[in-house]
Amino acid sequence: MKELDPHNIPKHVAIIMDGNGRWAKSQGKMRIFGHTNGVKAVRRAVSYARQIGVQSLTMYAFSSENWNRPEQEVSALMTLFMQALDSEVKKLHKNNIRLNIIGDTSKFSEKLQQKIINAEKLTEKNTALCLNIAANYGGCWDIVQAAQKLAWQVKEGELAVDQIDENLFQQHLVTAQQPPVDLLIRTSGEQRISNFLLWQIAYAELFFSPVLWPDFSEQEFNQAIWAYQQRERRFGGA
Numbered sequence: 001m002k003e004l005d006p007h008n009i010p011k012h013v014a015i016i017m018d019g020n021g022r023w024a025k026s027q028g029k030m031r032i033f034g035h036t037n038g039v040k041a042v043r044r045a046v047s048y049a050r051q052i053g054v055q056s057l058t059m060y061a062f063s064s065e066n067w068n069r070p071e072q073e074v075s076a077l078m079t080l081f082m083q084a085l086d087s088e089v090k091k092l093h094k095n096n097i098r099l100n101i102i103g104d105t106s107k108f109s110e111k112l113q114q115k116i117i118n119a120e121k122l123t124e125k126n127t128a129l130c131l132n133i134a135a136n137y138g139g140c141w142d143i144v145q146a147a148q149k150l151a152w153q154v155k156e157g158e159l160a161v162d163q164i165d166e167n168l169f170q171q172h173l174v175t176a177q178q179p180p181v182d183l184l185i186r187t188s189g190e191q192r193i194s195n196f197l198l199w200q201i202a203y204a205e206l207f208f209s210p211v212l213w214p215d216f217s218e219q220e221f222n223q224a225i226w227a228y229q230q231r232e233r234r235f236g237g238a
Contacts, residue, residue, distance in 0.1 A: 010228055019187050042084075044221075150168070186207075
């Protein structure tokens, strides 16, 4: 692995975990086989992010558009989500990792919603890494729900319109109190954003990996961080 500059680690890394279905198909398996093996890649990524000192890691698990997939696949994904919460949360807590599920969780079953509440409660005081799992999440939805919250405050007389600025708006996004995304990684060779963290990635560096998500290793994560460190970030300046 490449040697990294410990003083230039991105504070917030976001990952679009793409390629589970293609990985399974290449082995003659059902798509859920890829999703199941993708959980192992999640473990590797979380472990490496914590190891190198990333503050926030946001992983795109299930978009608001994924409900349009075949019912059998969606059902299997929900089951896998519950199983992962059961098997992984205690490990996260042991490693001082805070878990946030970001997205419109109201669409999930009551059982899954309760598991999410319990997991977040258990880990809420952990400080080594904030792990955001984006589930039933969409960047447009995130911006709209923030605007709705502000609109209600204006309607109730708690806020004046001219008090709304970028900083206040950011505080109403689901990643409030976390740094903006420094590095966005997408696996499987696809080069698009797919409605992910649209506000938060305004000045993110983008890294597109050809590796399918279940094969995403610490070495590939290291390569993405190294590539990030080679870039000059100007944030619109000269």
